[in-house]
Each structure stands twice: as C-alpha cells, then as structure tokens.
Amino acid sequence: MVHVDSGALSGIHDAGTGLDEFKGIPYAAPPVGALRWKPPQPVAAWSGLRAAGHFGPRCMQRPLFSDMVFRSAGMSEDCLYLNVWTPAHAHGGMLPVLVYFYGGGFAGGDGSELRYDGASLAQRGIVTVTVNYRLDVFGFLALPALAAESPQHAAGNYGLLDQVAALRWVHDNIAAFGGDPRQVTIGGESAGSMSVSALMASPLSKGLMQRAIGESGAVLGNLKPPPLDLSERQGEAFMQHVGAHSLAKLRAMPAAALLKASGDQGVAEFGPTTDGYFLPRSPEAIYAAGAQAHIPLLVGSNSQEGYYANLLARQAPTPANYRAAVQRQFGKQADEALKLYPGRDEAGVKASGTALAGDQFIAFATWRWMDWQRRTGDAPVYYYHFEQPRPAKRDGSAGPDPGAVHSGEIEYALGNLAGNRVYAWTATDQRVSAVTEGYWANFIKTGDPNGLGLPHWPAVAAKDGGLLRQAIGADTHSFVDRNAARYEFLQRFEPDAHL
Known part of the structure; x- marks a missing residue:
C-alpha cells in the first residue's frame, strides 16, 4: 500500500x-x-x-x-x-x-x-x-x-x-x-x-x-x-x-x-x-x-529500420531497377544519392536500398537529434547501432530477419525476450539482451552506460573523419560511423518535410 x-x-x-x-x-x-x-x-x-x-x-x-x-x-x-x-x-x-x-x-x-x-x-x-x-x-x-x-x-x-x-x-x-x-x-x-x-x-x-x-x-x-x-x-x-x-x-x-x-x-x-x-x-x-x-542522452537506431524491397516496390534488386527507383525519388540529385547509397550489384542494391529506406523512415531524424545534442546539449551523448536480427519464428513460418528491424530492440533492452513467444530466442539473443539491458540500466542509474563486464562504449566524439558509435549485437564494439554525408544530403533534399 x-x-x-x-x-x-x-x-x-x-x-x-x-x-x-x-x-x-x-x-x-x-x-x-x-x-x-x-x-x-x-x-x-x-x-x-x-x-x-x-x-x-x-x-x-x-x-x-x-x-x-x-x-x-x-x-x-x-x-x-x-x-x-x-x-x-x-x-x-x-x-x-x-x-x-x-x-x-x-x-x-x-x-x-x-x-x-x-x-x-x-x-x-x-x-x-x-x-x-x-x-x-x-x-x-x-x-x-x-x-x-x-x-x-x-x-x-x-x-x-x-x-x-x-x-x-x-x-x-x-x-x-x-x-x-x-x-x-x-x-x-x-x-x-x-x-x-x-x-x-x-x-x-x-x-x-x-x-x-x-x-x-x-x-x-x-x-x-x-x-x-x-x-x-x-x-x-x-x-x-x-x-x-x-x-x-x-x-x-x-x-x-x-x-x-x-x-x-x-x-x-x-x-x-x-x-x-x-x-x-x-x-x-x-x-x-x-x-x-x-x-545525458543515449540514442540510436537499428540496422534494418527500412527494407530495400519497399524502396523497389517489390521489383527485383537489380542495379537498373534500383537506379530507376532512386531517380524517381531524387530527380536531378539522383547521381549524388547513388554516390552515397551505391548499388552496383545485387548485394549492393540490397545493402544501400535498406540503408536508404531506413534513413528516410527514421534513422536520419535520429541522427539529427544525436548531432544537435552533441553540438549544443552540453552533456554526454551515447550513440548506438543495434544490429541483432530477431531469430526464426517458433512456428517455423519465417526465418531470421536479415537485420535488426524497427522496434526489434525493445525486448532486448528492457529484458523482455521471455514475454515474446513468437520467436525462438537463442543463447546469443539472451547474451545480447543482457548486454543491452546492462547498458540501459547503467545509463538510467548514472548517465553512463558503461559498467563491469560490458564492452566499453565511448561517448560520441569526432575520430578519423567520423563519430564514435557503439554496434550492439552478437559482436558488440565501438566503431567510427562515417554516415554524416548521407544525412546531410537528406537534410538538403527534404528541408521542408513534416511528420
């Protein structure tokens, strides 16, 4: 009571x-x-x-x-x-x-x-x-x-x-x-x-x-x-x-x-x-x-916020179809877009198409928040890229996702894999959840995600032409993110876009 x-x-x-x-x-x-x-x-x-x-x-x-x-x-x-x-x-x-x-x-x-x-x-x-x-x-x-x-x-x-x-x-x-x-x-x-x-x-x-x-x-x-x-x-x-x-x-x-x-x-x-x-x-x-x-801000996005198939309207992931889709979206700026999101073969189309779809959906806006806060917020910012795909479904109806889909990190971060009976969680998923929830819990307690037994996560800072960022997944590690040019391009292309 x-x-x-x-x-x-x-x-x-x-x-x-x-x-x-x-x-x-x-x-x-x-x-x-x-x-x-x-x-x-x-x-x-x-x-x-x-x-x-x-x-x-x-x-x-x-x-x-x-x-x-x-x-x-x-x-x-x-x-x-x-x-x-x-x-x-x-x-x-x-x-x-x-x-x-x-x-x-x-x-x-x-x-x-x-x-x-x-x-x-x-x-x-x-x-x-x-x-x-x-x-x-x-x-x-x-x-x-x-x-x-x-x-x-x-x-x-x-x-x-x-x-x-x-x-x-x-x-x-x-x-x-x-x-x-x-x-x-x-x-x-x-x-x-x-x-x-x-x-x-x-x-x-x-x-x-x-x-x-x-x-x-x-x-x-x-x-x-x-x-x-x-x-x-x-x-x-x-x-x-x-x-x-x-x-x-x-x-x-x-x-x-x-x-x-x-x-x-x-x-x-x-x-x-x-x-x-x-x-x-x-x-x-x-x-x-x-x-x-x-x-202090802990912020990030997932590796598959969008998917190339949506960008291509379900057409085959060929370089020609990809170029046509990018030209429809970006017009005269298509060549610049293709330099930032290249698709010279099927693997490149899938990777760049997924990146572009995810950026346009929500990753660009998330980057913008991180970037403003690190520039003007006068407090540490911790920037993540969640990369753990959800495993196959328990009923066998679908295999693992290629990447971490939108909202896919929630159960890992809040320690709730057991509450989701749709997926056949593996020992790796349990380990990724323990790391992710550990980071979130430490940050909630101290404003810093780092703690005993967790891979070191540096605050955002400029390094080697990019920004320090934490990949969270089966292999959790810090890396230098050099994707700012993509987001700066989208900011120029869509300055008046609204929710």
Missing part, C-alpha cells in the same frame, strides 16, 4: 520477482466530454483504498499494428493511467526511475504491452513506469476553435501534454514507491522516442528529467512537426469530413465514430505540431539554439 497525492493505493506483491506492482494508477482526470481536446486536468482525489492491481484501459486506437500484445482491460477515452514496478521494501528509498513512452506512430500503443513490462529493470533496482497518452485524433487534433479557447492560444499536442502531466505526477509521487524524483530518465521507442526528443525541447518539462533514452525517432529532420496553421487546416478538413459544424458538436460525437473517421482515405495523419506552447518554436530552432534540456 502507498499514499499518493490523490489517495491511497493497493498494489500486488509478486513473491517470485520480489517486486511490488501498481497498475492502472490515474495521473489525470478522464479526458472525456468537455475535457476532450483539453490539456490534462488534475485527477480527483478518492477516499478509502483504491485497488491498483489491473492495467487501465488503453487509449482509443485503430488496430494498426499486429505486434502489439495488450494486457489492458479494453479501450476507452478514459485512459490516462500509468503503471509502476518497484522492488519490494523500496518504499521510502531513493532509487533511479525510468519513465517509458510506447511507440506506435502516435496512433497506437499502450503501457500494458508485454514488451514494455517493467519487471526486469525493476529487479535491477530501477523504479520503472509506463504511461498511457492520448493518440490519433484524440491526442493531436488542432483547430482554430481549440486555439481560441486556450489561454495559451495553442491547439493539438494533447498526447504530449499528457506525458508532461505524467512526469509531474512522477516528480510529486514517485518517492512513495521508492523512487528518486531527482533521478528520472525518460525513454521510448519510435513515437515514444520522438516524444522524448520533444520533451527535451519543451519548456514545460524542463527539470522533470535528468537523463534521456531515444530508440529510433526524433521530431527533427524529416520528422519535424508542421506549423500550427497547417495542423489547424487539416483539423478543419477533418471536422468537415465528419459533418460537425462546431467544436461542441465535435465533442458530442461518439469516440468510436471519430476513431473510424480518422482512418478514412484522404484524412491527414494526426501527430505533433509546433503549437506555440508545448513547443514555442520548431524543435530544430530549439536544439540549434541550445535551448533544449542539457542532459
């Missing part, structure tokens, strides 16, 4: 793991009715003992991702809950804290997913928290009418404001669970990683975290948020699409109808925007000015 600001909670003690688990803790008022598309409001206090033994509902989302395994009790707009795993008897202690935000393109995901389970890190002495935040149209709709009713004249980014509210809750309450509010690391993968980069840029979350982990994604480069006026125009188009002629009518619509309409053909995707409040300026401008949080 613990006492938080809003009342008393009873969790579950797991004698097998030696952990206390508290699930479905409300950190804000349900964002329903008049609170739909409002910043999160304080949770109402309760009397008596509130049970915290089950995950709260997941936020409204379409079934977009087949790899999400939820343990939550259904789906609801009333979804602003978080979960805490902590070592038993730690209450009153001062342990380091990880607050982890799920991925899913700002359209899916949940803090109950098996791959984000906090037990393994908690057994390493870390109070681990997963957070639900609003998604899709509920989390990111922007409208002039919403800006007009906002004291800050802002609209959109409600899902990111949820994350700030969760961090404030952690700051105010985590000591009751044995956590140290002055030792908070924020982490996430994909949209969760983008969220971490945005939280580092926002003045609203300054001082609420002391370290950050970003796994594949940032609100920079080709994934920078659009300006508010563009998001508002897209929001007005959605309003027209669903036939609502006022904000009041839109708020009165059933959540299921709004969710279904958000997936209709021609409807723009909902995501972060430069709203003037959570993000007073573009993230690029904030990082360029050194106005982001000056905290």
Whole structure:
C-alpha cells in the first residue's frame, strides 16, 4: 500500500520477482466530454483504498499494428493511467526511475504491452513506469476553435501534454514507491522516442528529467512537426469530413465514430505540431539554439529500420531497377544519392536500398537529434547501432530477419525476450539482451552506460573523419560511423518535410 497525492493505493506483491506492482494508477482526470481536446486536468482525489492491481484501459486506437500484445482491460477515452514496478521494501528509498513512452506512430500503443513490462529493470533496482497518452485524433487534433479557447492560444499536442502531466505526477509521487524524483530518465521507442526528443525541447518539462533514452525517432529532420496553421487546416478538413459544424458538436460525437473517421482515405495523419506552447518554436530552432534540456542522452537506431524491397516496390534488386527507383525519388540529385547509397550489384542494391529506406523512415531524424545534442546539449551523448536480427519464428513460418528491424530492440533492452513467444530466442539473443539491458540500466542509474563486464562504449566524439558509435549485437564494439554525408544530403533534399 502507498499514499499518493490523490489517495491511497493497493498494489500486488509478486513473491517470485520480489517486486511490488501498481497498475492502472490515474495521473489525470478522464479526458472525456468537455475535457476532450483539453490539456490534462488534475485527477480527483478518492477516499478509502483504491485497488491498483489491473492495467487501465488503453487509449482509443485503430488496430494498426499486429505486434502489439495488450494486457489492458479494453479501450476507452478514459485512459490516462500509468503503471509502476518497484522492488519490494523500496518504499521510502531513493532509487533511479525510468519513465517509458510506447511507440506506435502516435496512433497506437499502450503501457500494458508485454514488451514494455517493467519487471526486469525493476529487479535491477530501477523504479520503472509506463504511461498511457492520448493518440490519433484524440491526442493531436488542432483547430482554430481549440486555439481560441486556450489561454495559451495553442491547439493539438494533447498526447504530449499528457506525458508532461505524467512526469509531474512522477516528480510529486514517485518517492512513495521508492523512487528518486531527482533521478528520472525518460525513454521510448519510435513515437515514444520522438516524444522524448520533444520533451527535451519543451519548456514545460524542463527539470522533470535528468537523463534521456531515444530508440529510433526524433521530431527533427524529416520528422519535424508542421506549423500550427497547417495542423489547424487539416483539423478543419477533418471536422468537415465528419459533418460537425462546431467544436461542441465535435465533442458530442461518439469516440468510436471519430476513431473510424480518422482512418478514412484522404484524412491527414494526426501527430505533433509546433503549437506555440508545448513547443514555442520548431524543435530544430530549439536544439540549434541550445535551448533544449542539457542532459545525458543515449540514442540510436537499428540496422534494418527500412527494407530495400519497399524502396523497389517489390521489383527485383537489380542495379537498373534500383537506379530507376532512386531517380524517381531524387530527380536531378539522383547521381549524388547513388554516390552515397551505391548499388552496383545485387548485394549492393540490397545493402544501400535498406540503408536508404531506413534513413528516410527514421534513422536520419535520429541522427539529427544525436548531432544537435552533441553540438549544443552540453552533456554526454551515447550513440548506438543495434544490429541483432530477431531469430526464426517458433512456428517455423519465417526465418531470421536479415537485420535488426524497427522496434526489434525493445525486448532486448528492457529484458523482455521471455514475454515474446513468437520467436525462438537463442543463447546469443539472451547474451545480447543482457548486454543491452546492462547498458540501459547503467545509463538510467548514472548517465553512463558503461559498467563491469560490458564492452566499453565511448561517448560520441569526432575520430578519423567520423563519430564514435557503439554496434550492439552478437559482436558488440565501438566503431567510427562515417554516415554524416548521407544525412546531410537528406537534410538538403527534404528541408521542408513534416511528420
């Protein structure tokens, strides 16, 4: 049992793991009715003992991702809950804290997913928290009418404001669970990683975290948020699409109808925007000015974030087909692209096509974050390249992936291979997980991933015409990454690209 600001909670003690688990803790008022598309409001206090033994509902989302395994009790707009795993008897202690935000393109995901389970890190002495935040149209709709009713004249980014509210809750309450509010690391993968980069840029979350982990994604480069006026125009188009002629009518619509309409053909995707409040300026401008949080950052991407077959539209990986695909994308700059991503034979096409597809998807934006933070962030940056492919599936339906696919590192880093029954994990996978989780745990505790028994991981620094980076996989080692020219080319080619 613990006492938080809003009342008393009873969790579950797991004698097998030696952990206390508290699930479905409300950190804000349900964002329903008049609170739909409002910043999160304080949770109402309760009397008596509130049970915290089950995950709260997941936020409204379409079934977009087949790899999400939820343990939550259904789906609801009333979804602003978080979960805490902590070592038993730690209450009153001062342990380091990880607050982890799920991925899913700002359209899916949940803090109950098996791959984000906090037990393994908690057994390493870390109070681990997963957070639900609003998604899709509920989390990111922007409208002039919403800006007009906002004291800050802002609209959109409600899902990111949820994350700030969760961090404030952690700051105010985590000591009751044995956590140290002055030792908070924020982490996430994909949209969760983008969220971490945005939280580092926002003045609203300054001082609420002391370290950050970003796994594949940032609100920079080709994934920078659009300006508010563009998001508002897209929001007005959605309003027209669903036939609502006022904000009041839109708020009165059933959540299921709004969710279904958000997936209709021609409807723009909902995501972060430069709203003037959570993000007073573009993230690029904030990082360029050194106005982001000056905290240690562990960041990187995977070896197969994209795949050459998608770039080639399933055509054969011949040099001619590859050249034609690159010319379609880059026009007059195709020759420069082919120098950076050469494809002179089938092996070269597969390697360069996979690199280009991954860079354009998310690796370029991740590099941009690393590069800004090392230049202007006044704190160490640790840059990784995760290279361990997932093994064959247990049912024999697929062999090992050629590389480490997008999101493939999560179970390794959080110590949750056993929770994923799809793959036939090998002894090598277990060893890579122990190393990866060891790095993450050390960084959460100290701001430095290095520790006893782990291959040395140097902070990012210039060396031999490139930057020091850590390859994490069956052969974990540091190397000199010389791919900056690729990313600088993409930055020149897509200066105005938005999320």
